[in-house]
Amino acid sequence: MADSFDFELVSPERLLxxxxxxxxxxxxxLGEMTVLAKHAPAMTTIKPGVLTVKLASGETRKYVVxxxxxxxxxxxxxxxAESAVAKEEASRDLFQARIDALRADISDAPTDEHRTKLEHMLSELTHLNQNVLPG
Structure with missing residues (x-):
């Protein structure tokens, strides 16, 4: 059996x-990252995506972050996480609200650099929407 370690997923709304x-x-x-027990210390930013957790019991859970x-x-x-939900709780309305908010932020961006960063986030969110809720 693989070694286990403590894991917490926290959003401003709740401890998931x-x-x-x-x-x-x-x-x-900078790319998908797998964390196992005894991982070297690190800190990283995360982008919109699916976070997969394998519990010590063997159960696998997925969350949209x-x-x-x-x-x-x-x-x-x-x-x-800035915001997170269990994958099965993700909905079209949730994604659409975030996409609409990003589009509004893009139109109000004060600099080209900020606009480019927001456009990149919009692209990631749109891609995630299509992968989590296909069709």
């Missing part, structure tokens, strides 16, 4: 997960 896990797959900004940070230590991992 606080469990012993054997693996967490994080949608890190909308950005944030991950703090990784050899003994645990904490993800502080």
């Amino acid at each position: 997960v606080s469990e012993k896990v054997t693996e967490v797959i994080i949608p890190a900004t 909308f950005g944030g940070f991950a703090d990784i230590l050899p003994t645990g991992c904490t993800v502080l």
Whole structure:
């Protein structure tokens, strides 16, 4: 059996997960990242994506996260998400509200650099919407 470690997924609204896990797959900004027990200390930003958690019991759970940070230590991992929901709770309305808000922010962006960053986020969110809720 794989070693387990403490994992927490926290959003401003609530604590979504606080469990012993054997693996967490994080949608890190620079690419997908798998965290196992005794991982080297690291901190990374996360982009909108699906975070996969394998519990020590063997059960796998998936969550849709909308950005944030991950703090990784050899003994645990904490993800502080800007917003997160269980994948089965994700809805078209949730994604559409976020997409509409980003479009409004893009039109009000004060600089080209800020506009480019927001357009990149919109692209990631649109892609995520299509992958999580196909058709």
